[in-house]
Amino acid sequence: MPSDDSRALDFAAIEARWQGRWYGDRVFDSEPVEGAPKYFIIFAYPGTSGYLHVGHMRAYTYTDIMARFMRMKGFNVLFPVGAHATGNVSITPAKKVERGDTETLAYFRANGCTEDELRKLSDPLEVVRFFSKVYVDDYWKRFGFSADFRRFCTTIDPGYMRFIEWQFLKLKERGLLFQKPYMGTACLKCGPVAVDPSETDISSGGNAEKQEYTLLKCRSGDRYLVAATLRPETVYGQTNFWANPGTEYVEIDVEGEKWVVSPECAEKLSHQIDGVRITGNIPGRALIGTGCKPPVIDREILVLPASFCDPNVGTGLVTSVPSDAPYDWIALRELQEDEARCKSLGLDPAQVRAIEAIPIIRTPGFGPLPAKEICERMGISKLGDPRLEEATKEIYSTGFHTGVMNDLCGEFAGLNVSKAKDRMKAAMFDRGEAALFYDMSEPVTCRCGGKVIVKKIPDQWFIDYGNREITDLSKEHAASMRIMPPEYHANLPGILEWFQERSCARLGNWLGTPLPFDRRWIVEAISDSTLYPAYYLISKYVTSGELRPEEMDESFFDYIFLDKGTQADRDGVSVRAEIVTRKYRKGKWEHIPKIADRIRRDVEYWYPLDVNLGGKEHMTVHFPVFLMNHVAILPVKMWPKGILVNWYIVMKGGKISKSKGGAEPIPDAVKLYSVDGMRLYYAHSASPFVDVEWDDGIVRGYRQRVERIYWQYLDAIAAIRDASPPESRMDRWLEAEFTSSIDRMQSFMDAFDLRAAAGEIFFTIPDRIRWYERRGGQGAAMKRILPLWAQAMAPFVPHVAEELWERLGHKDFVSTSLYPAEAPETDREVAAEEDYIVRLMGDLAQVRKVTGIEKGKVWLYVAEEWKCEVMAKVSGLHASGTRDTSGLIKAVMQMPSAKAHAKEAAAFVQKAAKDIAAGQAPSPPKDEHALLSDSTQFLSRETGFEIVVQKAGEKGIHDPKGKARAAAPGRPAIYAEAI
RNA sequence: GCGAGGGUUGCCAAGCCUGGUCAAAGGCGAUGGACUCAAGAUCCAUUCCUUAGUGGUUCACCGGUUCAAAUCCGGUCCCUCGCACCA
Incomplete structure (x- = not known):
């Protein structure tokens, strides 16, 4: 019995030792083997935006476990890795380093970045290079991944960019690219910016949403008072119009029409409609008491004063629907009761008092005038009441979802509000009575300090994912794919159907590939990462220098992927393909297969991709376009075969965020928990399809479990080393139990149920062995099961498994050993007895x-x-x-x-x-x-x-x-x- | 807004698709015991209530289907997540 203290394992030494041997011997480099079945698996590569955390490693570890398992099952496995540098993921940290952002600097330092390195990182390209190296050396190799690292590439490698150019040439050729105007968020100084809660581009306003207002053009003499509304379906309920007497409005010329709006709105409109110019000023005071004729209702309404008309919101002018808008209801009542105010503004109090709310929507749970009711219910009686917001939301949401337009709404009577909204909008556009206007729901400030606005991009490039044929083919193919979890398999057709056009390129200063036919545009990050598994088959040759990026032209890719230019018309093939027919090797010139032919054979061998594994954030973004691009561009035989979605590791209080940092740096985690401990934790602590809360103690528990099994295993070896123990019924029992555990493990793995598989190997089997020993088993069966047990462990805890394999006396790697093809016959009768x-x-x-x-x-x-x-x-x-x-x-x-x-x-x-x-x-x-x-x-x-x-x-x-x-x-x- | 997933016995987490084998796997924790001078580790047992063992009440809540429901159907409450040119 070893003394107790020695039962702590020196994981670091074991990890270093085996990683050194695997990578030193390049045992995981993959080449086609004629006649051998292949298995091609990837995980969705990470963006080079920051250090990875324990959550990312979950997905990556699943990938490696599957790769290792399939390899040992006899498949020729290809598991390449890469990194995603497109867009601004690396620009953002570079900018932060450049301006000396203390949080960012601290973040890099905390993760072990040296000052020398840090200084360089103000250059985005250095950031890409830096994280590429960190990912490969500090994470993936450190975790013992059985990947072919020769194929590593990023999306801004010159070769990769040639590949993307080709992809877009093909999309264009298939008629799947088109241009149309698009309203994007932008800073006037910096160009397009992303508005999202992570606030990578902006300094505030990350929660803002882009809102679509309907502009109602209300005729007033030879011009229009233009009101902005989010509820165009309520036009039938208009009773009056609101203007702010305390502010200035401007008259603008819009395509020959005269509009009255706030100056702030005029400025915003000028970025959305061509040729907008200011032609005059109008004090708000001057509008009060005049009349205007809004769309749809055929009557003149009175312009009344309202302080809540904010020139920064919408047009600064509002049309009043007191039946369904609490603000309007309260404002109207206040004014009706304030004779003095009416008089001071030159209004006839009697005329104002005569205005009555017009019921237009029947909302279950409410009477004819929901706005009035909710104000009474909530006790709101003044315009200053902050709860008006809440009341408005409540009425809007209830009305929108459950309301029905009543008989006063002309041709729209009887329609659901949600339906009426679209139809009425369309009707008003058709008649030229309305226009669209976009604005942010709250102020957004760019990193540069400028204001973020909504700007029309007249010729935005889109990919037409709504294309009927591509959608149908994709849906059909998705049905035949191996997709986990099953819920996603069921939902994917719906997602593919829902997927319409998607913008695919951006103006501005981003990393990525320029569109080959319009180089002002850079292909954006989602669109340039759809066919990339195929590029892993090429990257190796670029890295080794056998293939040069400038040789990878359209005909080259056509040749290797689309079989174009084979034999008959070789003239069309890339020049390079002809050139590299001879190579100086071992002191003499020999003929070798032309490089393009070799790659083409690789493609034929490895493609299609068997599994694409990625986090759940990809379900409605990456996976659908990954599939649809394959369908659109590549031949049927190259369409992907499987998708596996993994859920997250979460910290108390939410998802671990790469951009925000704060998670355990991987190298530290590895020291604490050991690689194999973490790998087992990922595999076993929960199904891949649920979020798991990271819990220190639990991860430590897994490390301990690995140690315990290690010693149990060594003890077993020691016990049987030189003995030939007698066979007993318990040996038959153990062998039967073990064999059925292994059987179950194999079928669990085939179903991607890593958790159940790991349960068999790391929990059930040790438990059975203990029972065996308790019942007096002497070790005869142990001798037989030990090798296979180490093999079964290997995909999950490869380092420890190698160590045990070696202790058994093997000279080769357990990682490259094969599982026995057939299970031994076993005695099931003893099981009943036990x-x-x-x-x-x-x-x-x-x-x-x-x-x-x-x-x-x-x-x-x-x-x-x-x-x-x-x-x-x-x-x-x-x-x-x-x-x-x-x-x-x-x-x-x-x-x-x-x-x-x-x-x-x-x-x-x-x-x-x-x-x-x-x-x-x-x-x-x-x-x-x-x-x-x-x-x-x-x-x-x-x-x-x-x-x-x-x-x-x-x-x-x-x-x-x-x-x-x-x-x-x-x-x-x-x-x-x-x- | 659009869409998805979920609420299980102290905690984590299986089961639910394909109803009965479910008082409901496994892990963690807790309690007791063995081993030890002792501690830790390890091993064994217990961990809803009851009881000389085969009984009772449970799987968010309400209702339904069925001989039978954690599992199917309808409703309610609560939680989480994805998307809306960040990737």
């Missing part, structure tokens, strides 16, 4: 507990022979459909053995039938008495009771309490006496 013993021990414990007898003598009564016969009979009848008790009893009474005990038998049949129906009838071992007699010593030792085995129903047995009668097949009766 189940019986386990069950009995449970009953004994139960008896001990309820009687309180700790030490004493226990009599076990094995059921009479006739009971076994009756049980078998009932069981057979039950299986063949006879289930009613009286029928069963009749049938059983035909049996002479039962008839001899008629009364008892009838009762027994009833109970047996019940147990069988409930599935609770244990299958008894063949000879209970013999088994028990053989096991008395074991049972005594385990329970501390003296054990006597008797046959129920025999004369002269010791049975003072008549317990023997309760004996059932597979379940002996028990009687205990304290000493």
